[in-house]
Amino acid sequence: MDPLLLIERLGVQLREMRLQRGLTLIELSARAGVTRQKISEMEKGKPTISMFLYAKVISAMTSELRVVPARRPTFEELREVFK
Secondary structure (H helix, E strand, O other), X not given: OOHHHHHHHHHHHHHHHHHHOOOOHHHHXXXXXXXXXXXXXXXXXXXXXXXXXXXXXXXXXXXXXXXXXXXXXXXXXXXXXXX
């Protein structure tokens, strides 16, 4: 799987998690000790953010990171895409 795609997906998940918790970028920034700009870059999938910063932000949302195997779409899922 493409590493840039994984980073993009992680950013989307972080944004969704932040919004589910009702946190603004500023609030999460204060909790994590990371600038609002860096959190914004994470959510946009910028590939230059360190794992340490990701860990700080994830920890500030009292969450953890779990790695799961990627799965390939089924034939039926692909059929829906190409309708």
